[in-house]
Amino acid sequence: MSQEVSHGKRIYDFFSSVKLAVILLSFIAISCVFGTLIKQGGTPEDYLEFYSESTYKVISFLGLDDVFHTWWFISLLILFTLNLFFCSLRRFKRDMTSIVIQRFPPTDVLKKMKTSIFLPGKNVESVLHELGKDHKVILKTNEGAYLEKGRISKYGVHFIHGSIIIILIGSLIGLIFGFRGFLSLKRGEEADYLVLRGKSPKKSELNFIVKCKDFRIDFYPDGTPKDYVSDIEIIRDGKKVLEQKIRVNEPIKYEGLYFYQASYGKEGIFHFEVDGKETVITEKGVLKDGNLIMRVIRYESSIHNFGPGVLLGYLEGNKPGTAWFLRDVERMNTKTIGGKTIRLKDIKEDLYTVLEVTKDPGVYVVWTGFVLLLFGLFLNFFTHSKKVYVTKYENGTIVTLILQRLNNVSEVEVEKMRRRFNVE
Amino acid sequence: MWNEHMFLSATYLYFLLILLSSFIASLRQKYLFHAIVIIFIIHTLALLIRWVESYKVGYGHAPLSNYYESLMVFSWCITLMVLILRKKINSSMVVLFIIGGSFLIMAYANMSPSIDREIRPLLPALQSNWLYVHVLTCFLAYSSFFLSFLSGILFFFKSKGPIPNPSVLEEINHKSVSIGFIFLTAGILSGAVWAHYAWGSYWNWDPKETWSLITWIIYALYLHGRFVKGWAGKKMAILSIIGFMSVLFTYFGVNFLLSGLHSYAT
């Protein structure tokens, strides 16, 4: 039985050790190096261009082409979180108990310390009266007293470690309950679904309608883009519930979903004349005229120097064929297919916007962690806790400072204390 | 444009100061900080003038957006760190080495033919107030780490000539890592918040992000080595050198060797 316990204790000790933390952090850092030096999420061809076949086998076996989503990397993160948790728990327990047990060091030891000041002629009461303004008296006997100041500084380290755990939990919440998708909309178009990102993109229904009223790009005088703006309406049960502009850096939020201006595209719109009759066909559209069926296969906004052109595929009865039409070349903009004269009159471009749609219920947990982390770092590095012993000695009083760490902060503090009591 | 002349003057002044104070002891001992403050003011004015001039050409943004501007801000932060930590550093030799760093960065930025020094418009992705917080905190971190790196290097030349004794160097090293760690954390966190608003995800494992995480882990190991394991001396000096190599890779290496969301700087 007792062996069982010590076995368990040994595992606990290992789990809560700084040694394990150093090992885990080093492994995480090394994995990160691989994850940036090797291209992530590429196709096999991308890798075979750089690496030999056998090297690629190793890379794909270890998942080095997608390090941050492999089971072993995620396990490292989980182990690290547990390690941090148990380590902090142990420290926290120790820090809480050390407050209760306080012993008085012998007076002659205190007298000899570098951080002691002797105040001749002053009694303990008057010193306590002075220090009591900003120090907390913890223990008082008839030889003297023990005071503390800024104890919260000692908790800085717990804020730091705790907040890292909170951030990791927040990101786990996002991983489990969140998703990422996108939506592409032309001007005037609306959709009640989005396409989820992933290895095999899936459609996901929304219980409201997203409508793109307008989309525009503004440019600086030198031609670089200045602003992408989508004018978006959210419609629910036939009623408009939200109308707002989305810009890069200015997403909108609706029902826990964020809509971001992620990208845009151009779609060609082709104006044809079929036997003198005007018709319009879009890039994804199909044109039917009697027994002739046509659709756009390829659109180039500039073919060599001949201007824009479009490759049409057609079915004439059962006979398939293709034909290029160039807008700006006289001989190439008119053709006869299936006895019909087809002329490309004009090509216009229409912009469409691509919105990134995400849901991440863990994000506020992560933000909380961020704030606590910075607060903890501030406490740890910019504040320090002080312990002060005030003891009776011969015809005066000794004031002794005990600082968390002995460095030149202690010299500054002792100097301050001297000035406070007007001692040389 | 005026800002470039100002930057160039500051560069020459850094050089002049380093040269003169290497020979003139009284300048080095008595007036070094006064001289640095004067150059720092000129450097600051140059940044402000560039800011104003960006409005004149119709773009209107703080000088924090392209590679040239980031180098100017980097060297500005290094000099600022010297002024903040002047009591700690307490050795004109070390100060001159650090200022030498500011000078080299300025000289590279102002004279290299491959660097574009024009004021360019701000791309939509960069139009955010988080840009300012993010870039400033990151460069304040990088410059503190530069200080720790230098004291790490000087540690190996201990007590030769005017080099201060190892315990002073260790104190500088530790102080600058502590400050740098806070700023790096703030830099990573502000970057994450910004990424959330710009791209829809606070963490994308983009190479620059990932390298800043690696750097952060190295300095976390440094702090634990010192406070938990009680490491000192040579070990800490080596760790601060490794840490700064990682900083350099985060800043330069990722821009030039790897591609990603942050590659605007090239």
Ligand code: HEM
């Ligand atoms: C990347 C994650 C971590 C960060 C950023 C971090 C940060 C810090 C910082 C800033 C300190 C204070 C150093 C000082 O005294 O000034 C500290 C102390 C400490 N950390 Fe961590 N830490 C991390 C992970 C861990 C882990 C995983 C463990 C243990 C398994 C751990 C154990 C400790 C211990 C024992 C101390 C000393 C506390 C004391 O002096 O009472 N840390 N940490």
